Amino acid sequence: MSLDGFDDHPTAARHELPAIVIGLLVFVVSFLPWYGVSFDGGSAEAGVTGTYNAWHGLAGVGIIVVLLSLVVTAAEPFFGETVPRIALPLAAAVLSVVGTALVAIKSFNLPEIDIPNTTTSLRWGGWALLVVLVLQVMVSVLRVVHANDAQPHSASG
Numbered sequence: 192m193s194l195d196g197f198d199d200h201p202t203a204a205r206h207e208l209p210a211i212v213i214g215l216l217v218f219v220v221s222f223l224p225w226y227g228v229s230f231d232g233g234s235a236e237a238g239v240t241g242t243y244n245a246w247h248g249l250a251g252v253g254i255i256v257v258l259l260s261l262v263v264t265a266a267e268p269f270f271g272e273t274v275p276r277i278a279l280p281l282a283a284a285v286l287s288v289v290g291t292a293l294v295a296i297k298s299f300n301l302p303e304i305d306i307p308n309t310t311t312s313l314r315w316g317g318w319a320l321l322v323v324l325v326l327q328v329m330v331s332v333l334r335v336v337h338a339n340d341a342q343p344h345s346a347s348g
Contacts (some may be wrong), residue, residue, distance in 0.1 A: 192223045210283070212260030213327045219255045221245040223316025229307045236348060242314055245294065253271055253293030260286035264334075279340040283335050284296050284331035291324040 224242035263283040265287055270279060298321060301311045 206337060207267060210264045213330055217257055217323050218325055220320045223319060224314040225317040225320060226311060227314045228304060228311050245320055248297060250294045250297040253290040256286050256290030256314045277335060280334040281336060284335045287328050287331040291328050292324045294324055295321060
């Protein structure tokens with residue numbers, strides 16, 4: 192079973208495609224409500240809530256680093272045999288781990304607000320982003336582990 196366009200690179204269908212799909216999912220999920228601020232208003236006023244996506248501060252830098260991992264993964268078939276098989280998966284994995292660490296650090300160190308009855312918390316999109324980022328790291332590490340598994344295609348194949 193092969194995918195058109197990936198025939199020259201035998202590991203692509205098994206390793207690169209999931210990494211690319213999850214990387215794109217990271218991009219989409221990064222725009223969901225990542226963390227929010229809630230003000231309950233006390234007894235005199237109604238409560239107010241606001242949310243932010245992950246494209247702020249250190250988390251935004253982490254998302255950019257993870258997306259660079261996606262670019263490295265997507266570009267891998269174009270390099271063919273010009274680089275060692277493990278080089279690009281290793282670079283993508285390192286970028287993925289570093290980016291995920293930056294997002295996780297910021298996710299659990301949200302800004303504090305010194306206003307009574309006001310709280311900040313990670314929202315559902317933030318938890319979803321962390322789950323997708325962990326999946327991205329897992330797939331990236333698996334790509335490194337299996338980088339040398341594939342045998343080149345034979346001329347008769």
